[in-house]
Amino acid sequence: MSIINQSRLSDLIHQKEGPLTRELLLSPGGFGLGKVPEKNTPDAMTQMVCGFCGTGCNLNIHLKDGEGVCVTPTTEYPVNLGMACPKGWEALSVLKSPDRAISPLIKKSHNHWEPVDWDTALNLFTRKFKGIQQQYGTDSVAFLSTGQMVTEEMAFLGALAKFGMGMLHGDGNTRQCMASAVTAYKQSFGFDAPPFTYQDLEESDVLVFIGANPCIAHPIMWERVMRNSHEPEIVVVDPRKTETAMQATQHLQIYPKSDLTLFYGIAHILIQRGHLAEEFIQNHTEGFEEFAAHIKDYTIERVTNETGLSRTAIEHFAEIIHSGKRVSFWWTMGVNQSYQGVRTAQSLINLALMTGNIGRTGTGPNSITGQCNAMGSRLFSNTTNLLGGHDFLNAEHRSKVAETLSIPVDRIPTQNSWPYHKIIEGILAGKIKGLWVICTNPAHSWINQRQVRDILDRLDFLVVQDMYHTTETARHANLVLPAAAWGEKEGTFINAERRISRVKRVTRAPGQALSDFSIFKLIAQYWGCADMFSQWKSPEDVFQMMKQLTKGQPCDISGIKDYAAIEEQGGIQWPFPESDTKSLEQQRRLFEDGQFYHQNGRAKMIFSEPTKMPEAPNEQYPxxxxxxxxxxxxxxxxxxxxxxxxxxxxxxxxxxxxxxxxxxxxxxxxxxxxxxxxxxxxxxxxxxxxxxxxxxxxxxxxxxxxxxxxxxxxxxxxxxxxxxxxxxxxxxxxx
Known part of the structure; x- marks a missing residue:
């Protein structure tokens, strides 16, 4: 496979694009990726956040001749405190793979793609997608994005697709991991707001893990548990005896998907025994009386029958929660990836609220995030909400975003996007004809895989933008756009505890690969909407706009001066408004004042009857x-x-x-x-x-x-x- 000469690429795009692209290509480091560190001594080093999971560990990147050559964990960073998992240690090595996409590729026949230059690729991108929109309507093209790009790129993509290109529908792969936690928090608290800080793992005297296996999935978080000096009770609720369950003081090996019944039953026991934070319930919640009435039917007999647990185990669990001074509930995909994940998450939120285990050290209903920047996606990708945690359905929010970004308000959709599965169904129904997939791999990860692969092949045009040209989804693409990866570009991630951290360019992307930021900038130029994004010159410029977008929001970060301030403070948790007098504290949890984000300042206790397992075992499939x-x-x-x-x-x-x-x-x-x-x-x-x-x-x-x-x-x-x-x-x- 041949690739085009870089100087020839510059000539082509200069001829096509004019001053905007010249500025892009001539920016520090080239292609708008950010400046690679100057040549240095062998022991030179910089720091940045890891690009794998949502824990958000910080890594020392050791440099030689301006290139990252190896990593070590950062000892003083408040997340990982000198620890790293195997993926973090190998973060640089995966950038050097022969599978890297190094040139745009156009599909010529079945299983055959040919390299082309960026000018050809982006002309094709524009011609195909505009042609589909002209024939079938602007909502006939959609995008699927990710929780793994930097936040500034997510914001750029969401703004470009929705405001510049007129797309209505776009979702992210955070729908696969965090959507249930997001919805639970929004409904219960009034905003998507994980309340905890990792220090709580070391301060709890009771830790309850539900459908979570941090020993494997988030090993640095488990290391934080191992630093807990309070001899905590560790309760694991999981149908499987996981590595984490093997370390627990109590493993509740429930029948699959009976967790909602279990937590309603525990709440019923606590109410019966008067083990409640009555003052907190009265002053800071609503819906408790209705909740208490609902769970009267969850007797110990019902719970033992539906969960498979013994009466002794259930009552002991309830007593542990009551006797704990600082009880924290931690869940992840075992709860979220469920047909009743939202209500299960809310059953944990309800337990925290009714026992007063929220807003204090070592407490909280705490969702553990999967991807490195799922939180960034949740707030800034324009998928489940308007930029900065705003609402597409709210006219005041649309006006604020339009004014902040200096765009016409009528360019902002007045309705929400279809969620991921509706986009897939829309392809099957012939309503969506073009799809742009950025930094995600639905042909592998989406549910009922054979069906989704068949659906992808029904598209008129599929674009895959990724760091590798060999992903399962790229095998279905009509056009592959080569993207730079973590370590090859600039920006920020937001981790599970709401901590904003830096990503840096410490090595050059291979071949003609560009940062997603630069690709979006070029697409805006080819599409004809570049004027709308004239201020979006660099990731840090976008970060400054993100600050303005969040003003007055629960996720307000207007008090962060710049990238340098993030590094100096060891990452910064949101909220960080300009008026925040506690902004220099490294560990900050939410709801210390008992005030939530609903208009009345109260948290809602939300519940409903458990749903039957959609596909229960039977004689044929036991x-x-x-x-x-x-x-x-x-x-x-x-x-x-x-x-x-x-x-x-x-x-x-x-x-x-x-x-x-x-x-x-x-x-x-x-x-x-x-x-x-x-x-x-x-x-x-x-x-x-x-x-x-x-x-x-x-x-x-x-x-x-x-x-x-x-x-x-x-x-x-x-x-x-x-x-x-x-x-x-x-x-x-x-x-």
């Missing part, structure tokens, strides 16, 4: 499939981790299925046998791993392998539209 993290060295679709020689050695190369010994014996399956797992949607072959970690009648397959989502069922939470990856009916057959 097993329940559970999915989740495999190892600490794997990440999502393995797009990056499989490109590290070190990380590949740390996890099984072949897909495997965890099977209880009792079931294995009945099926005459031995360890390492190749077996088939079938659902109504697909059949996969996997290696048997026989273990007591799963209960009889249940199996577990890690989410990272390409085949896993051939089995999962396209079922969604009715409030958050998040897919329910964690349970469906399957059968197991001997090979």
């Amino acid at each position: 097993f329940i499939l559970l999915t989740g993290r495999g190892t600490a060295s794997q990440w999502h679709t393995q797009t990056r981790t499989k490109n590290s020689d070190v990380l590949r050695k740390l996890y099984p190369a072949r897909i495997y299925v965890e099977l209880n010994p009792q079931d294995a014996s009945e099926l005459s399956i031995k360890p390492n046998d190749w077996i088939f797992v079938e659902s109504q949607r697909g059949r996969i072959k996997a290696q048997a791993f026989i273990t007591q970690s799963v209960q009889p009648g249940q199996i577990f397959i890690p989410m990272h392998y390409e085949q896993t989502n051939q089995l999962t069922d396209a079922v969604f939470d009715p409030y958050s539209s998040q897919p329910s990856y964690k349970c469906c009916a399957v059968r197991v057959l001997k090979n």
Whole structure:
């Protein structure tokens, strides 16, 4: 594959683009990516946040001749305190993969793409998408974005697509991991506001982990738990005996998706026994009386019957919550990725509210974020809300955003986008004909994988913008745009505890790859809306606009001066308004004053009856499939981790299925046998791993392998539209 000479590329774009692109190409470091550090001594170093998970660890990037060559964890950073997981240690190595996209690629025939220059690629992009909109309407083109780009790029994409290109529909892959937590917080608190700081992991005397396995999924957060000097009770609620459950003082190995019943039952016990923070309930919540009436039916007999737990275990759990002085509830995908994830998250919020475990050190209903910048996506991507946590349906919000960005208010949509699954359904229905996929991989990660791959092939035009040209989604693309990765561009991430941290350019992107920021800037020029974005000259310029957008919002960051201030303070948690007298504190939690974001200042206690499992096991498909993290060295679709020689050695190369010994014996399956797992949607072959970690009648397959989502069922939470990856009916057959 040949690539175009860089000077020739500059000539082509100069001829086409004029002054705007010349400014872009001649900016420090070239292509608007940010300046690579000057040549230096072998021990020179800079610091920035890791680009994998939402923990937000800081890394020392050691430089040689201006290029990042290795990393070590930053000891003084308030997130990781000198620790890093295997992915963090290997963060630079995945940038050097031969799978990197180094030139725009146009599909010429089945499984054949040819390299072209940027001028050809962007002319094609513009011609195809504009042609589709002219023929079918502006809402016939949509985008799917990510929780892994820097926040400034997310804001640029959302503004470009919605205000500049006229797209109505666009969503992000945070819909797959955080949507239920987001919706729960918005409904209960009035804003998407995780209240905690990581220091709470060290200060709680009771930590409850629900559908969360931080030992594997967020190992640095688990290290923070291990630093807890209060000899805490650690309760794990999970149908599988995870690595975290093995370290717990109590493991509640519930029947899958019975957690909502369990937490209603615990609330009922606490009310019966008068174990309540009555003053807090009276002064800071609403809906408690209705909630108490609703859960009267959740007797201990009902809870034991539906969860499979003993009466003793349930009552002991309730007593632990009551006796704890600082109780924190932590959940992640085991709650969120469910057909009733929002209500389950709110059942935890309700427990925190009714016991007064919120707004104090070591407390809180705390959602653990998946992706490195899911919080940035939630606030600034223009997918689930208008820029800066605003509302597309609110005329005052639209006017504020329009005035801040100096754009006509009528360029801002007055309705919300379809969520992710509706966009996919829209393709199937022929309503969406063009799709732009940026830094995500739905052909691997989306639920009921075979169906979504078929749907992607029905598009008139699919554009994939990614750092690798080999992703499962790129194999379906008509056009591939090569993007720079973490470490090759500038910007910020926002982690799970709301901490804004820096991303820097410490190495050059390969070939003709450009930062997403630069690609968006070029697309604006080719599309003809560049004037709208004349102030969007660099990521830091956009950051200054983000500050203005958040003024008066719960996520106000107007008090942050600039990028340098973020680095000097070890990252900064929002909110950080100009008037904040506590702005220099490294650990800041929300709701210390008991004031929430609803108009009356109260938190709402929200509830509803549990829903039946959409696809329960039956005679033909007698097993329940559970999915989740495999190892600490794997990440999502393995797009990056499989490109590290070190990380590949740390996890099984072949897909495997965890099977209880009792079931294995009945099926005459031995360890390492190749077996088939079938659902109504697909059949996969996997290696048997026989273990007591799963209960009889249940199996577990890690989410990272390409085949896993051939089995999962396209079922969604009715409030958050998040897919329910964690349970469906399957059968197991001997090979």
